[in-house]
Amino acid sequence: MPQIGFPILSVITFLPLLGVFLLVTMQGDDAAVASRARIVALVTSLVVLAFGLYLWSAFNPALPGYQFTETAPWLAGLDIGYRMGVDGISLFLILLTLFLTPIAILASGSITRRVRGFFSALLLLETMTVGMFAATDFVLFYVFFEAVLLPMYLIIGVWGGEKRIYAAIKFFVFTLAGSLFMLLALVWMWRNAGSTDMVTLTHTPIPANVQIWLFLAFLASFGVKAAVWPLHTWLPDAYGEAPLPGTIMLAAVLSKMGAYGFLRFAVPMLPNAAAAAEPLMFTLGVVAVIYISFVALAQTDMKRLIAYSSVAHMGIIIIGIFTFTVEGIEGALFQMLSHGIVIAGLFVCTGVLLSRGEGLVLSRLGGLAARMPAFAALLMLFSLANLGMPGTSGFIGEILVIVGAMKVNFWVSLLAATGMVLGAAYMLVLVRAVLFDKFTRPELADLPDLKVREYAMLLPLAALVLWLGIYPSNFTHVFDAPVAALVQAHTASLMSHSALAMVTAK
Amino acid sequence: MLTLIAVFAPLLGAILAGVVRPFIGKHLAVGASILFMVVSAVAGVATLTAGLRHGIAPPVHVGTWVAVGNFTADWSLRQDMLSLTMVAMVSVVSMLIHVYSVGYMAHDKTVPRFFAYMSLFTFAMLMLVTANNLLQLFFGWEGVGLVSYLLIGYWYEKPSANAAAIKAFIVNRVGDVGFAVGIALTHYVFGTISFDGIFGAAAAHAGDGFRLFGTNFPVLEIVSILLFIGAMGKSAQIFLHTWLADAMEGPTPISALIHAATMVAAGVFMIVRMSPVIDQAPVAMQFITIIGATTALFAGTIGCVQNDIKRIIAYSTCSQLGYMFLAAGVGAYPVAMFHLIDHAFFKALLFLAAGSVIHAMSNEQDIRLMGGIARKLPVTWLMMLFGALALAGIWPFAGYYSKDAILDAAYAAHSSVGYYGWVCGVLTAALTGFYIFRLFILTFHGESRAPKHVQEHVHESPLVMLLPLVVLASGALGSGIMLHTDFIGTNFAGFWGRSIQDPVGSPMLTFGADPFWVEVAPLAMGILGIAVAILFYGLAPALPAALSQRFPAAYRFLLNKWYFDEIYDALLVRPALRLAKFAWHFGDEQVIDGVPNGLATLTADASTQTVKLQTGSIALYAFVMLIGLLGFLSLFLWVR
DSSP, rough: OOSSOOOOHHHHHHHHHHHHHHTTTTOOHHHHHHHHHHHHHHHHHHHHHHHHHHHHHHOOOOOOSSSEEEEEEGGGGEEEEEEEOHHHHHHHHHHHHHHHHHHHHHTGGGGGGGHHHHHHHHHHHHHHHHHHHHBBBBBHHHHHHTTHHHHHHHHHHHHTTTHHHHHHHHHHHHHHHHHHHHHHHHHHHHHSSOOOOOOHHHHOOHHHHHHHHHHHHHHHHHHHHHTTTOTTHHHHHHHHHHHHHHHHHIIIIIIHHHHHHHIIIIIIHHHHHHHHHHHHHHHHHHIIIIIHHHHHHHOBBBBHHHHHHHHHHHHHHHHTTTTTHHHHHHHHHHHHHHHHHHHHHHHHHHHHHHHHHOOOOOOOOOEEEHHHHHHHHHHHHHHHHTTTTSHHHHHHHHHHHHHHHHHHHHHHHHHHTTHHHHHHHHHHHHHHHHHHOOOOOOOOOGGGOOHHHHHHHHHOOOHHHHHHHTTTTTHOOOOOOHHHHHHHHHHHHHHHHHOOOOHHOO | OOOOHHHHHHHHHHHHHHHHHHHHOOOHHHHHHHHHHHHHHHHHHHHHHHEEEEEOOOEEEEEEEETTTTEEEEEEEEEEEHHHHHHHHHHHHHHHHHHHHHHHHHTTTTHHHHHHHHHHHHHHHHHHHHOHHHHHHHHHHHHHHHHHHHHTTSSSOOOHHHHHHHHHHHHHHHHHHHHHHHHHHEEEEOOOBBBEEEEEEGGGGOOOOEEETEEEEEEHHHHHHHHHHHHHTTTOOTTTTTHHHHHSSSSHHHHHHIIISSSGGGGHHHHHTTTHTTTTTTHHHHHHHHHHHHHHHHHHHTTTOOOOOOHHHHHHHHHHHHHHHHHHHHHHHHHHHHHHHHHHHHHHHHHHHHHHHHHHTTTOGGGGGSSSSSTTSSHHHHHHHHHHHHHHTTTSSSHHHHHHHHHHHHTTTTEEEEHHHHHHHHHHHHHHHHHHHHHHHHHHSSSSSSSSSHHHOOOOOOOOHHHHHHHHHHHHHHHHHHHHHHSSSHHHHOOOOOOOOOOOOOOOGTTSOOOOOHHHHHHHHHHHHHHHHIIIIITTHHHHHHHHSSSSHHHHHHHHHHHHHHHHHHIIIHHHHHHHHHHHIIIIIIIIIIHHHHHHHHHHHHHHHHTSSSSSHHHHHHHHHHHHHHHHHHHHHHHH
């Protein structure tokens, strides 16, 4: 197992707090502090990103288990510890967080009020999110999982749009209510295994009849976070009302927490319940793909349309995870990455319009391709990726999930594939309303094309979209070992249980 | 290596014309696009000749694309005769149309964008035809669909162009769902999606079953039908044909390149490519035959009454693609390919000639407002005549060889669907002769019906547009004579090699044994159609009007294209939009949101009050965190 001389995961997790400290202790008048705060936040996030890239380079993809593990006693008597580790499943989710934080910081040009506080909240969010993905102790995971709420709640509630309080409270109540059930599950599982180490938990069998209850608890908490239909209604409000950087972090990173939770807890720890819930999860996934796509088609606001499309993609991810096939789960993981990048790109594009004083009501936009060709090309690229065009990142995840689903059920595969048509419908409607037709208002002709700062956000995202689409092996290669182990363990545990059932039946 | 150059040169051209343009200027961008296209065409022809001389080379491996579990797909270029023939055809036709576009698009403001799209299209099309696995084929398939969308909506200020572009994309995507699921099912059955793996194991899986609707179906039937649904979308076959006529909103060179010669033929190519699988699925083959034959006839009837010069040719394309599927459906794959190549030449010729007419007529497309321009456009007139004769299947033009071969094969299949295909095909031959000469006569002959200012501006097109016409015309004249021995004649098995393997009992093996009247029927019907057209529009112009008044219902039925658009609009499009609004306003806002919103509103009210105290949100959170922590700790202590 590769180890480097220092606890890299803790460094990556807590380094942003150093940035927060610098921000809080800053002196001077408001304007100077604001501009310095931006730089401090950006530099901090870039340094953390550099550590993250080093982590990737040192990572050994051949190993299925956790690497760079760190352990420190915490509540030793209860066998609750500070345990960190990263495997192929969490590696890219951490990197995604690290990559998108600087982009979110660059995207916060519109924040002029309480700038220091805002960037502190963003860096705090980075710490909590990375910690959540890197935790290998259930209690530690839970603490980070909950703590993510704090900065996000503030970001929506303080710097959000007109209905920010409504959106913030809704977001908060939904997610908190969900995670309380996870708390109950956590306590039960700790009692059962005597430890909260996730590796131990994974290898401690749980009676099948209890698994169902635990699974429902996880469904409540992770389902809300992943915006599984019908627990999704907080999402369009939160996405719509959050300030742009908040929306980016919410949509690109935080929405992955739920799917990650399913993969880490629900599937490996509760194999029987997960297998039993498969039809339910397929149904929820398919409904998300079809029903939500229709809802997206009816939207009149660009940001909300993108938000709903995000929910529809969550459906694909859920279907992929619950196929319990290598193709399906890797497809879901890949879709998580791809969706994070693509949705960030789309939201940055809305930010480009907002920063030019334009609204996002679709009927008041149009014809922008004529005067903003670079913007048009990039928005088109992200839209195509969102509708699953081969050659972009969106396709790989989608086809893998379709292939994986086919191994389980023809109809699930077919219905998941209908997302291709519906996704094309709402994305093309969006593209047309924003870029094509004549200008709906003469002012639109005067909008300038992209600026350097906007290129700095959009071009890296665009490059990643193409990289993931054309040569995805760099990423799927890392998924291979842990996912294969996961699928194998899942199959094996089901086999042993059914074998046991047969023995007792005799 | 040559294949590699042929495929990737257009991509380079597209990048230069599209992305690098701001740095190199407009003229250089267009020049680069054309230059790389010429390189591609030269390499494309060279690789075909090399293949013919030295035998085919193994696939060129470019890189890994997807490798997950046992689902693997490479980026690689297949170099069998089927691929090489298509590479040569696509690159040459595309190069000619690039050249033509210099003249046709001279007055356009964003020419580099146009050339970037065209080069990108060519790249995607070449990736499609050289694919060595289903996934790369799908990449090219979607790629050409995308560029088709972009080019139909090229003049994006026009609402009709945008609507047509979206329609094309979405209708194609309906077919693509079938294709994608077909790929998944292929992988499920064969455990691989590489062509060699599939073809080698096709016969072994012929007996496998698959449960669907509670019944056991042969799995290869399902695979074949799913793939064919994809082909129906791309090749505009009946039920998924509605986008093709609307696609004529795009610039005319695009109609020639994408919606006549190359992209729409991709469906036929895919079926031929997958022939080892399709061969194992007799029911699917019957389905393909019926759809193909029906489309040929159906589109032919519509073509007879349309008035837009491009739409007539578009329906003709639809109809000709039906012929190709008819050939593929009866197992005569080489004949389908023969017609595909011939059709590429003469249909591109017809479109470009039509473009030349439109160019001369100040962008008028209604043939009722043309006429009497034969003398002013002599070259275009001759080129259009060549194209029309080739389409109508008159000896010695290309269509004569390939269309007759299709009908011979359909008859030689000696099955009920084969006879159905033959009858449809022979009727269509008459319709084809009629509608194309109706177009020809109304466009070029008789009195001019154009407004005066248009008449004054009628002029022959520049050389840069005429030259490609001449090259294509020689193809329309010569390709039938030159290619038929290799493609479908005595040497066909040697020419296609292992790329197309003909099944046992294929009509390819019993060619030429049909009765004499079967052999001459298509030609006779074609001539009959032409004669009727000359009678109606040359000799007795009052006749068609009288006929349409005598049978108004039938006339309107055809004029409105069998009301497909209206039916789809009423049954699918508008209900879908209503459903979308309903799902949002009722489902999401009222039902799902109703419960939590009641709660949330209460809390929001309370917190609005506290926010006024400035510390509201943080205080609330701290409070909840405290409660949570307390609950957490007490739980632990309690259960311990």
